[in-house]
Amino acid sequence: MTAGHPVPGYRDTRDLTPFRRARVRTHATGLADGVGGAVSGVLRRRNADRLSVAGAVPPLKPFAGRTAKAVHAAAFSGTEPERLLLLARSNPGWAGLCQVLAGLLAYKQGGYLRAAEILRLGISTRIDYAASQFSAAYLGRVVSTIEVTERVEVEVLFSEESVFLALSHCLREAGQPVAALAALAGLPPSLPAALARCTAASALGRHRDVADWTEGLLNADELSAALLLLRSRSLRALGDRAGAQAALSEVLRRRKTSRALRNDALTDRALLAVDAGRRALLPWSRRPPAGLEDGVILKDAEMRRLWERDWKDLGGE
Secondary structure, rough: OOOOOOOOOOOOOOOOOOEEEEEEOOOOOOOOOOOHHHHHHHHHHHHHHEEOOOOOOOOOOOOHHHHHHHHHHHHHHHHHHHHHHHHHHHHHHHHHHHHHHHHHHHHOOOOOHHHHHHHHHHHHHOOHHHHHHHHHHHHHHHHEEEEEEEEEEEEEEOOOHHHHHHHHHHHHOOOOOOHHHHOOOOOOOOHHHHHHHHHHHHHHHHHHHHHOOOOOOOOOOOOOOOOHHHHHHHHHHHOOHHHHHHHHHHHHHHOOOHHHHHHHHHHHHHHEEEEEHOOOOOOHOOOOOHHHHHHHHHHHHHHHHHHHHHHOOOOOO
């Protein structure tokens, strides 16, 4: 790996970005809730289907209009996307904003197909000045937890990135990797967008693109480690086992890398060893001692020669 910036080609020059904590999910997530989880389950379910907010819900400003009050209540207190869609229908100037919020709410609830349809509608609908002011005043704390690649989630504040990353994930879940990749085309450079882009490209078999986009990548955090795993798999698909091994070594270099990602890297390294035919640790696959194979072959040939000679001595043809 080359020295320098840990994400070549994805340098984000913004001082503040909408991205917050990244998390690598494991199969054991949620198994350790225990009694505490049972006691607080009712309270968690009450907010599970609402839009998440970083901190407290921003209160309405004095003299807020009727539409602003209705959208505020539907966005922060409601659990049904239909409520926001009805507001979009009755307030054309607010339609795009209400549809985007409804799409993010459907996404959080796991309705990927419906979320994709609503988000596409929302981003293609212009909003008026009042809706834009409402978005700037109240929606900055809305947080969406978006899966940018398998098992890797990122918390994203309400922004262009949150909408298009959610849309891209919905399209991947719907089996539309071409559309998922196209949805990311206009986003600013960032690690989460890079990870989502490489995931869609890998699903399309565009392994050369993945290798080119991640050239020189260093393992600086969980997102870059996940990108390195994608790079390794693409290089392996291209037949570059040395490059794939180098990418896996970079994943394993940083000790603080998630255990799940390290385990994936170890699994991929074992698959590389199998591809290369290195199975020395398996007793039944070890080669026999030097000369044994040749000795067996020569002995069989000698026995056959003697048998043919005896057969001819007996008058055989």
